Amino acid sequence: MEFKLPENDLTLMLPEIFLFIWALWVFTFDLLTRRKKESAVGYMAMAGLLITGGILAVTGGGCGFGTMFFNDATAIFFKMIFLGAAFMAIGSSFGITKQKIVNHRGEFFGLMLLSTVGMMFLSSSNELLSLYIGLELTTIPLFILAAFFKDDKLSVEAGIKYFVIGAFSSALLLYGLSFLYGLSGSTELVQLKINMAVINLHLEQIGLILVLAIVLVVAGIGFKLALPPFHQWAPDVYEGSPTPVAAFLSVGSKAAGLVAFAKIFVNGLFVFYGPEAAPADWGKLVGFVAVLAMVIGNVVAIRQSNIKRMLAYSSIAQAGYIMIGMVSMNEHGMASVAYYIFAYMFANMGAFAAVAIFEDKTGSCQIESYRGLSRTSPLLAISLALFLLSLAGIPPLAGFLAKYKVFAAAIAMATQNPSYNWLYWLVGVGLLTAVFSLFYYANVIKQMFFWSEDSPYRIRFSPPALAVILIGVVGILLFGIVPEPILKFAAEVYASFGIVPF
């Protein structure tokens, strides 16, 4: 056996290394200033994310450390999303750090940065072990962040629930990955793909264990993505945890789970997609999960009276729509997933930021308390309405194009190849449930705009909160109307997955 360091170029890892060191600096800065400066730590963390984004823009693509760190279009695209989500989450948490988290501001922001570092490592990895460790580095700081209001019962409950579910799902994922490793003899995804193609010949003998491995990995990542039937934790955790953390969970951690899913399934287990791989065809399994997600998410969201719970169910449904793109394995599929998560980031982070700003002022998350808000705080009402409409998929906002792209990819796949006509069903359910979703999104808008009395609350924005809201609004409008640059980038994401066209 030969032992040597893989081919490496650590300059490609600069964004991650910088952000890690910056997180340490944020911890220390908070101690050095003796926690007296209220917002300085937050601005420090935001500056760090901006600089990291700058470094990311100038570092090129290529091999940073064997297959464990490889900067391709997918990695860079998703790193942008992680940095953006972290930036918006930190921007919307100035209210709670001022009021509730007085003693641990540095730790709050620092842990958020460390979680982002984990996501960035994850999106660069093409190897099972580093993928798993990246996923753990993403979630472990989030367990702590979810329980950050230590004297609030709901927050502690959220933290414990997320911790138990997270540990359980990690175990499932690891068990599934160990089967994949045992079957293929390699943790590197490229090698895994090749070995799996060979194993495909023995499908009769190993079919069962492969099915078990696939089910375990889908369950493990399904928990992280809050895909039904593994979704029950999401509403409780989102409701209890600090709102910016819930936002980061629903976008950052979800995007991280999607990358892991895409790497393992689209990249590694590509040969087991499609009817010829029955019974180990993961496409239909994931399609079924997507249907459950869209139906359960959208139907249960209608009954919610707490806006954070409603957004939690809505994000469960959104994950279902994203999965339609994931199982459409043509040149539009992965690109539509990338564009969807990009549009979803702006809309969902924006919506949660608006909820966070409202909560800082009023302490309430009930949808009823938004009544008549359009007359007292028109900016908040209009921007929240825009975010919700984008989530519902109303043109010309970015969410519309995202849904369109996902459905178009599925239909193109189904028409190209008749054996994938189950994708029509997915699109049908998607369209139908999208109508349902309008109902609960519009309900919030109705409460804000069509209520006879004025709201008793007058919301004032702090500068970072205003920036976050504006970024969100500009994002959904700009990329809804001029989507070409992002679509072009998203097409490169597709290219970086070595999918063989049918």
Add this chain to the structure above:
Amino acid sequence: MAVGDVGIVFWILSVAIIVSACMVVSLRNIFHCALALILCLFAVAGIFILLGAEFLAAAQVLIYVGAVAILMIFAIMLTSNLAAKKITQTNENALVGLLVCVFFTLVGWVLLKKTYEGIWSHLELARPLPSDNILTLGKYLMTQYALPFEVVSILLLAAMIGAIVLARKENA
């Protein structure tokens, strides 16, 4: 060692694992449960040694027996009166839990048997581990897998900071 001896050791360890695992979930005194858990974990380490995975056995003893189980015992002893209390370990879901266990045991058994007969017995993977597998593992950690190894230290740092934040008493 002859094959027969290994077989006897395997059976002794297996019986020890199953009996002690059942004791963990059925005894009425939580302190005794913890002791049974230690026995169970030790026996699992023995199985690892039988398979030639010395590193796993050492890690099992160090981490599970040495750290986790001892920590549990400390927690039990430091919690007032917990060691003397009689507890019930079952609730209305006990039967369901048992059924799930039986189901997964059967599934696992069928799967492993089928897969082994089908493909693993022909593959390179089925060979026993090399005798210097700890050396190999260490070399891999410092070469090919150096990056994940380093990232784990970031992860531990995050967990440590988080534990301090959550456990610290607020003086405000």
